[in-house]
Amino acid sequence: MNLDKLLETGDRCIHKEPPACTAQCPVHLEIIDFLSEIEKGNFQDAYKLMEKRIPFHKIIGRICDHPCEAPCERSKAGGSIRISDLEKAVLEYGAYKPKKVWPVPKNKGRVAIVGGGLSGLTVAVDLDKKGYIVTIFEKNNRLGGQLWNFVGDALTEELLQEELQAIKDKKIAIHLETFVDKNSLTELLSEYDAVYLGTSKWEEPITWNPITFQVGSSTLFVGGGLVNETDSVIFSVSSGRRAAISIERYLSKVSLTDSREREGVFETVLRFDISNKASLPAIEKSGVIYSREEAIDEAKRCVKCQCRKCIEGCAHLRKYEMSPDAYIRQINHNERIILGTHYANKMINSCTECGLCKEECFLDISMKAVIQETRESMTERGEMPVSAHDFALKDMAFSNSSRFSLVRKQPSKEESKDLFYYPLISFSDYVKGLYKGTGKTEYLFYPGCQLPAAYPDDIKSIYEYLVGHVAGDVGIYLGCCGAPADWAGRKDLINENIEAIKKVWEEMERPTFILACSSCIRIFEKYCPEIKVESLWDIYIREGLPNKEHIKTPQTLSIHDACATRENSDLHESVRKIVSKLGYGIEELEYSKEKTKCCGYGGLVYFANREQCDAFVSERIGESENDLLVYCSMCKDLFVSGGKRTYHLLDLIYPKDNIEAATRKTPTLSERHQNRSQVKQILLKEIWREDPMEELMAEDYTLIIHEDIQKSMENRYILMEDILMVLKNAEEKNERFCNPETGDYLAKLRRENVTYWVKYSNEGEAFLIKSVYSHRMEIVEE
Amino acid sequence: MKHESNDKTKWLCDKCQRELELAKVKVRYMEGNFEVDLMKCPTCNQVFIDEALALGKMKEVEEGLEDK
Structure with missing residues (x-):
């Protein structure tokens, strides 16, 4: 990582730049501090600031020609702060007898x-x-x-x-x-x-x-x-x-010119957006000088110019109270440590990489880019804490394993000929699509990993819709695009993943990918721009919606745009058109489209810092009274978990009669795996009419898992599969501890880099799970 | 990383049916190797780690090593 370049980026941040009033004051009175003291009624502390900066402050404070007032940002919203009048008031109410100073020996020339x-x-x-x-x-x-x-x-x-x-x-x-x-x-x-x-x-x-x-x-x-x-x-x-x-x-024989750029009047590079501040007129003096109360009220009008645009929009920067310049200094320090603790690791892994900071910045400083580069540097040097992203990367590996991954061309005409009979051939768009099949794959539907995990029942419907509506054969490709590897800074893994995707693309003779997940769109644009992609939502607008008549209850929704689509304005429009066509009203959020916020999942923050993730969720769901509408399944799951009624676009396009979609329970981590495998099985069986290639994980054991244990499993990233493997090992090899008093067993098993522990008891044929936990540390049993 | 179990009940090694004893056990994580006193079966050397230890001290040490 080029740390000099990084520091240059930090130096561009204007957060620490002085306000125009101080820059235009030839002796640089710290005017914001000065006004803050007055605001608090601390006239004496305000006086100290004058004494410190202004030669002959008692004289100058009374006759100064105040070049500080003209550039005051408040002038655009009610009139400049009357700094000069406030100085007079401070001299009146804050003056104290100067301390006696002992004269220094006069020996310097x-x-x-x-x-x-x-x-x-x-x-x-x-x-x-x-x-x-x-x-x-x-x-x-x-x-x-x-x-x-x-x-x-x-x-x-x-x-x-x-x-x-x-x-x-x-x-x-x-x-x-x-x-x-x-x-x-x-x-x-x-x-x-x-x-x-x-x-x-x-x-x-x-x-x-x-x-x-x-x-x-x-x-x-x-x-x-x-x-x-x-x-x-x-x-x-x-x-x-x-x-x-x-x-x-000169007389001390040191450089006369070093670090003197900012003496006297200078132009500050600070920019401040006062547009959202209400206009407040200046406080008029009732006497020759301000009374204390008047001075306090006048000082309160100061907007304390400081650029905080990125910080205000970001729950992460606010949680750590970091401006980009300070953040970058911390990263620089973290990168340079050889021996010692990397205190900034957790912070660096708590950025969602959503990119809102860059949108908000006057200077386009992108902490997203800085964080991405930092994480890549950390993983390359082996400094990335493994536990931060381990589960997400294993989840990605699962999705790219035979338990989910699948590539198929559209069923051929030959294979489908038994479907070509009346009335099916007349009324089913899907069958008509199959009938038009050419054998050349024009499109490849790539639903990603989280959508099948959360909407296993809809993937087949979407596929059939696509075959029936787009011109040309539509194949399917199940897998994970590699977003978790990208977020984790694992260049090796993401490149490997992209190569695998490109290989399929070449083998299929370069079809257009139809993407339904915002993160997939981002990854494809970033890593394989040569692959033409279309969003599923754009296709719905172009080819018409299925199930048009299905609207349940018309209502007004607020759209939370997925942060990965920030720069994709066409997609934002398509989503809004779909929502309108389905008969819903839309009330835009303050932060939407190119200025949307992250739900909290981005950057794998959900795994690296749950508390930070929760802060994003609770902030976002508090921004509208309306039910939210999202089009990324992680956004939906997090908002629903946070207690907010939230629809996914698919909930509206493929409504189900028997469930309340806006509050539908989020699938657990284990259910996500099961759902993905199930999608593969359903597609193979019902579309390609193949026998399932693999058995779903055989569940030889009946488990009783109460809700509190379910919750622990989620929070500790322990899958049902992990529990089953521990039990299997314990039961088969008798490797476990027993507690004669309670009848409980405690068993463990190391799987890859984690040791899983399960406390259980036998309930007849079933196993009652009493606690689950894990550690990464390895115990050497010898 | 010395740890006294909060679990007052007695656990036995189910395989060997022996009471557990406090013994020096080697543990490792990343570049760190330590010796700690943990309960284990004197016969088969199976080491007992309860929830409080795994999620408390062990996690703390793991995180400390990860940030080193």
Whole structure:
């Protein structure tokens, strides 16, 4: 994994970028924090922030020309936050007596400051604080320069005098009525280690470095009115502070230019979407300054600009409170660990890889792509926790084994001739389709693994429909596309799987695949774009629906689009057309179509972090009062398990009279296996009229399994088959423990990489299962 | 990974009809090999692991090793 590239992706994330107000403030007051403190009534903490950032905060806070207000996002929804008025209120309600600071020893060098105006005073105070011997040369008979022009209601003469006195009290040498010209500047330059020129005018043009304010490579630095094109006080103090930093760096012999990109005013790359915020007008002052309450209310209008679009849409990012930049740093760390714990593994396996983050991002940052690459890297390096995806991968192997997998061409005309009789040949579309058979497979119906597992009864109906409706022969191909391997980052397995699919495709002379599962569509598009695919739902729209008359009760449904179909707008339309044609109303969810959410199954999160999966489920099912309509069987099963009435599209197309489809019990993991095998058997027997090739798993034992044990089996990924094998071994070999007091037996069996334990008792001929559990650790019995 | 069973009732090895004894047992997972005290049959060496151990301490160690 290219970690440098990964970190670059993280750096593009604008979550941590400052808001426009702070970026446009030349001294970068942390305005969101400042307003948050006011909002909480903590005027003193707000004051501390001013004190920390703004030189002469008591003066500037009263006369600042507030360039922070114009770019305020709130201006688009009620008017900019009145930051300047809030600063005045904070100075009033939050000021405290400054702590006495002990002067540091003055041994770091001598600096002359020409001009005792705002910028010169800023340099003087900043350098004095750091241990430089500072001397001010001022042509007038008082310090302050243009500050005196501001004396009025906001800035009283008394306050200005007080602040200037504080400078004098620092024992900074001050030479008033001392005019410095070109010649005397040369003298100062030779006499002092550095000179700051902060006069508003100078007798000849000077050029300086716009970042360091240094003149050439000399010991002269400039600021204030000379460099600022405006008479803005905040720009003046900012330039003084920046020049002071340069002087300190220069005299300390460190780089003058390193990491200074964001000094002064800069354009933030943060983008913020305020469109969903209600407009709120600014709070008007009832007096000269805001009252405390007014200040609090005004501060509350701040929307705290921060890009959280991906986080807001994603139950995973919210659970871990991670923005992409922070997430990527954690992945980077996780990838680099050689010795130690990979703390981020569980988090990385808790992303559904649904892709909503990229849809929401202003910059198209895709955590789905990042997570996929990370999981691939983890599996390649053997760092992927086996238990996270083991069951899903075994389930995939089951689906591709002879117990489910099947490839057949459409039954030939020759094989079907006994069906070609009246009235069948006239009224059955299926038989008509068989009659038109050419022997060349134009389509291959690939229902995937989870649909047959959940809708075993419908696969034959769908197949017959397809034979009767699409032009050309339709074959069938049962198996798993490999989505679990893709989600698990198992490149080896997915490639192997895709090769197997391609081989069938070639052998069948490159038919179009008809897909019914959203995940299959995604996998085919990603790994074998050369195979032409059509969605079953698109075909229903093109060829007409079966069972048109079957609508039970018309109602309004909310459609939850499958996340794997995010970019497939045609499919979204087909699904909506089917729902409408069947007579149902549709109320769209806020997050739908290209902005749909994942049900929680995606990325195998169901297996890797059940709690995270549940968070996705409960969030999604809470988004509509209506019954949901889905077209992915895992979405349906999870929503129904979460207690939400949910229809699968097939429930509407092939309604059953005897069951309430919206609450139909989810098949267990074992039933999923059985159902898949059953689909294969039914198709072989009823379509191809072949004898079943294999026996279904022989159930020699009668088991009694109560509901609580069923639940444990599901949560612990233990199949009926595992229990049967444990029992078989125990009963045949007597390898078990017995408890004479209770009459219980406890038996175990290691199957591949898991040891399964079953506690049971004999109930006549049957076995009553009392508990089931497993571990991966291997016990060496010797 | 020492474990005292919460199960107060006595289990016997059904094959050997012997009481179980606490003994040093080797267990391994991924690159980790340990020796722990577990109940086992002194004759056939069958090791007894109850639910609390499998889902508690053992799972914790497994997860710890998987994240190493």
